[in-house]
Amino acid sequence: MLLAIESSCDEAAVAIVAEGWRVLAEVHASFADDLAAWGGVVPEIAARGHIACFPGLVDRALQAARVELPAIRAVAVTAWPGLIGSLLAGVTVAKAIALRRDLPLIAVDHIAAHLAAVHLGQPQVPYPFVGLVASGGHSHYYLARAPGELELLGGTIDDAAGEAFDKAAQILGLPYPGGPRIDQLAEQGDPRALSLPRPLIDSGDYRLSFAGLKTALLYQARGPLGQGPLRWDAQGIADACASFRAAVVEVLVRKLALAAERHRVRTIAVGGGVACNRALRSALQQLAAERHWRLLLPEPQHCSDNAAMVGALGWFLWQRGCWAAADLAPLPTGAAGPRRAGSGRSGTHDAGCGTAAR
Numbered sequence: 001m002l003l004a005i006e007s008s009c010d011e012a013a014v015a016i017v018a019e020g021w022r023v024l025a026e027v028h029a030s031f032a033d034d035l036a037a038w039g040g041v042v043p044e045i046a047a048r049g050h051i052a053c054f055p056g057l058v059d060r061a062l063q064a065a066r067v068e069l070p071a072i073r074a075v076a077v078t079a080w081p082g083l084i085g086s087l088l089a090g091v092t093v094a095k096a097i098a099l100r101r102d103l104p105l106i107a108v109d110h111i112a113a114h115l116a117a118v119h120l121g122q123p124q125v126p127y128p129f130v131g132l133v134a135s136g137g138h139s140h141y142y143l144a145r146a147p148g149e150l151e152l153l154g155g156t157i158d159d160a161a162g163e164a165f166d167k168a169a170q171i172l173g174l175p176y177p178g179g180p181r182i183d184q185l186a187e188q189g190d191p192r193a194l195s196l197p198r199p200l201i202d203s204g205d206y207r208l209s210f211a212g213l214k215t216a217l218l219y220q221a222r223g224p225l226g227q228g229p230l231r232w233d234a235q236g237i238a239d240a241c242a243s244f245r246a247a248v249v250e251v252l253v254r255k256l257a258l259a260a261e262r263h264r265v266r267t268i269a270v271g272g273g274v275a276c277n278r279a280l281r282s283a284l285q286q287l288a289a290e291r292h293w294r295l296l297l298p299e300p301q302h303c304s305d306n307a308a309m310v311g312a313l314g315w316f317l318w319q320r321g322c323w324a325a326a327d328l329a330p331l332p333t334g335a336a337g338p339r340r341a342g343s344g345r346s347g348t349h350d351a352g353c354g355t356a357a358r
C-alpha cells in the first residue's frame with residue numbers, strides 16, 4: 001500500500017493505492033474557482049493553494065482508506081514535469097513523510113503516470129500497447145513496453161490538444177477551462193456546420209499541430225473579411241464547438257490507429273484530461289470495435305490530473321527498486337520527457353527510474 005501525491009498543476013490530490021491497481025482512497029482539492037477569474041492557471045496562486053491544503057488532504061486520504069500512517073510502505077510523488085512551485089509543494093510533503101517514517105520515496109513522471117492510469121481497476125494490463133497522452137500541456141504518442149517504459153513516437157509541434165480546446169473556448173467567449181465546456185456544448189451542435197482543417201492528418205507520422213486549426217476557427221468566427229461571421233446565438237456556438245471537437249478528435253484518432261498498425265499491437269490506450277472528451281472516447285471505442293483491438297480507457301476521473309495514477313506507476317517503480325534519493329528535486333520539464341526529446345522525433349521516454357537527466 002502506498003501513498004501517492006499529485007501537485008503538478010492546479011489539482012492537489014492524494015491517493016492510497018495497493019498493488020498498482022486497487023484504489024483504496026482518493027481525495028483532492030482544486031483551485032479552479034480562484035483561477036477561473038484569471039482565465040487560466042496562475043502559477044503563484046496554484047502553488048499557494050497546494051501549500052494550504054496538503055496537510056488536511058493526507059489526513060483525509062488516510063481516513064477514507066481507514067488506515068493509519070504506519071500501514072503505508074512507500075510514498076510516490078509527481079516530480080516532473082509541471083509548474084515548479086506546485087511540484088515543490090507535493091515533493092516537499094512526500095519527502096517529509098518518507099524521511100520521517102523511513103519509507104522509500106518514488107519519483108513519478110506525470111506524463112508516464114497518465115498512461116499508467118490504465119492499470120486502475122484492472123489487475124491485468126496487456127503490454128505492449130500504443131498510447132496517446134492528450135492533456136493541457138502534452139499531446140504525444142508512445143509505445144508502452146511496461147509501466148513507465150515508454151518510447152516516444154511523436155506528438156504536437158505547437159499547441160497541445162487541451163490547450164487548443166482552452167484557446168478555442170476563449171475565441172468562442174466560453175469560460176476556463178474550455179475543454180469540458182466545448183465538449184458539453186458540442187453535444188447539441190452540428191459537427192459539419194463549419195469547415196475546419198484536419199492539420200497533418202495524412203502526414204504519415206505522429207506530428208500534431210493545432211495552432212492553425214485554432215486560427216481557422218477564429219477566422220470562421222469573424223467571417224471572411226468580416227462578412228458572414230458565425231452566428232453568436234446558442235446554436236451557432238454549439239455548431240462551432242461540435243465542428244472544432246470533430247476536427248481535433250479525427251486527427252488524434254487517425255494517428256493512434258497509425259501507431260498501432262505500424263507497431264503491430266492490438267491494444268490502444270489514452271490518458272490525460274482530453275481523454276474525458278466524449279467524442280474522443282466514442283471514436284476510440286468505435287475504432288477498437290472495428291479493428292478488434294483492445295481499448296484501455298481509464299475512467300474520466302483518472303484521465304484528468306489525479307493522484308491514483310501516480311500511485312499506479314509509483315507502485316511498479318517501487319517494485320523495480322527505482323527509489324529516489326532524499327535530495328530529489330522537482331523539474332519543470334520531464335527528466336526525459338517529450339519536450340526534451342524534441343517534438344515529432346523519436347526518443348526514449350524512460351520513466352523506468354525517472355532520473356535519467358537529473
Ligand code: KG4
Nearest residue numbers: 135136137162179183273274276277304305
Ligand atoms: O491532464 P489534465 O487534467 O492536466 C494536464 O496535465 O494538463 O488536462 C487538462 C486539459 C485542459 O486543457 C482541459 O481543457 C482538457 O484537459 N479537458 C478536455 C476535457 N476535459 C478536460 N478537453 C476536451 N474535452 C473534455 N471533456
Ligand code: ZN
Nearest residue numbers: 135272304305
Ligand atoms: Zn496531466
